[in-house]
Amino acid sequence: MSQMVGRQSIVFDKPPHIEAMASIVGKKEGQGPLGHEFDRIVEDPKFGEDNWDAAESKFQNETARLAITKSGLSKEDIRYIFAGDLLGQLIATTFGIAEFEIPLFGLYGACSTMGESISLGAMTIAGGYADYVMAMASSHFASAEKSFRFPLEYSNQRPFSATWTVTGCGAVIIGKNTGIARIDGITTGKIVDFGVKDAMNMGACMAPAAADVIYRNLKDLKVDYDYYDKIITGDLGYVGQTILIDLLKDRGIDISDRHYDCGIEIFDRVEQDTHSGGSGCGCSASVLCSYILKQLESGNWKRILFIPTGALMSPISFNEGQSIPGIAHAVILSSEERKR
């Protein structure tokens, strides 16, 4: 009755459930094709705070609060929070969730963090260690640009391979009761380094890690790609999507008819001038906690593989000439209607 499957996957004997979700995004995300899907759109990029970092903390705070409210629970019912963001030393998370006084496991997986937080949260529920946990991740365009690229005041040119960091946060409450969707299993990614060094082409950095974890998921579960209605990456963008599909074709797998990328879908390529698409932990987190989970809740999709994708770099490693390795963490999500 082992829950370990293959080299990197877990299939839960007693699958945990996503019982509630919340998403709050910024103005630009609200103007995009998925704008009507989110719980709340915040027009002010500083969210009433003094700086971008404090604004991102407020996105986490308000999204966590909303998820708890929608679950019908109180904060005392949530035994652990699994959370992270892109900023150095996770300051958006620290100052965002401190006031809830809930035991915290701080996570860093770059933009794969929502996959990591749901994975550990689901393991915690299925292991009998908690009745309810929260998993969340956030990003903010301005705090990320300032940290990783150029001060916004430079108004520098962005190459077409560049993505636009999503301002937003997504949070789920995971528990034991039937809810929005079921978490059937996970496949945890390893670091994959193809030697790409271009911080303006993160899709190329992350696509090999996404391909690796998708391939490993299919092998571990001994299923074909059509086991999933959709195979959903976090923020590869247009450039990364092409690379992902090519890499999997090299291994005899063609996911082109069912691949969906949150970064591609969250912005309108023509109208919104975001080049390769959206990115950031908040991209996959906010799209999961709105459009994607609604498709599972309604039964439009029966089973999906959700794979947030991360580019592992810091301003220091970049300036020291290091490559940008990728990592991706996959979560198997099913409609509650579907029998196991």
Added chain:
Amino acid sequence: MSQMVGRQSIVFDKPPHIEAMASIVGKKEGQGPLGHEFDRIVEDPKFGEDNWDAAESKFQNETARLAITKSGLSKEDIRYIFAGDLLGQLIATTFGIAEFEIPLFGLYGACSTMGESISLGAMTIAGGYADYVMAMASSHFASAEKSFRFPLEYSNQRPFSATWTVTGCGAVIIGKNTGIARIDGITTGKIVDFGVKDAMNMGACMAPAAADVIYRNLKDLKVDYDYYDKIITGDLGYVGQTILIDLLKDRGIDISDRHYDCGIEIFDRVEQDTHSGGSGCGCSASVLCSYILKQLESGNWKRILFIPTGALMSPISFNEGQSIPGIAHAVILSSEERKR
């Protein structure tokens, strides 16, 4: 048969075990009172690399390699790594362990990371999700000073409340078989913010979080402080130790006869001019994976509470005038000889 105990603790029905350990430290740590306890002392602060960050990665790489060798396993046997460091975006971890190609859960808990990594690693083993995992954390004096305080070239004065970041790494292999020590349970900390803003007095930032998680552990388990032979904090230093003991006395608990702080013990206060003591994730990690676990292995200590302590700050949050909240994660470790 629930494993949940009280509000924040888990007691394992089938406790996992620390089966192997490794510690590698720098020259100054090797010259300290615990110098003879570590597996290896590296004289070159750059460990043969071009910069401090790469040097810290090499500490992680070599320590992980040594832990695997000492366990008698191969890297393919290790299902997950739980690891982190102090640097922005965990670059010491990323570039340190990538080549092992082991699925990674990246963690950030500031200097509490070794408590977080052992907690999640133990939950993973006890939950039946893996046969073996590795938990590790590192820090490096020079990469941390550069990130958090001043360039070393300034040779600035350090106040007496300041601690000295340990250069070192500790790693454990956790599994199901009797080994060096048993992991009986954990108490996961929440963020505690007393409003301290002095990055040169991290002991004061962290002591309230340590006091909170120790108090919670005793309440959750319904035991008195003498349940433990030693109550061991990570890196409070002399200043933080005084605050911790006072805060617990206010709650009617006097741990002064059994408190041990890794930061106090790793350096000689008079000879080594480290002021309040050692700090950094590598401090508690390297002292655990040498002196502390040897005391449990030999049966000198029967049961301890190990509590790495973290100060949640970044250079950005500090410059923006934010406080420095603390977090601490406790792990209950027992000698294998002791009956449960």
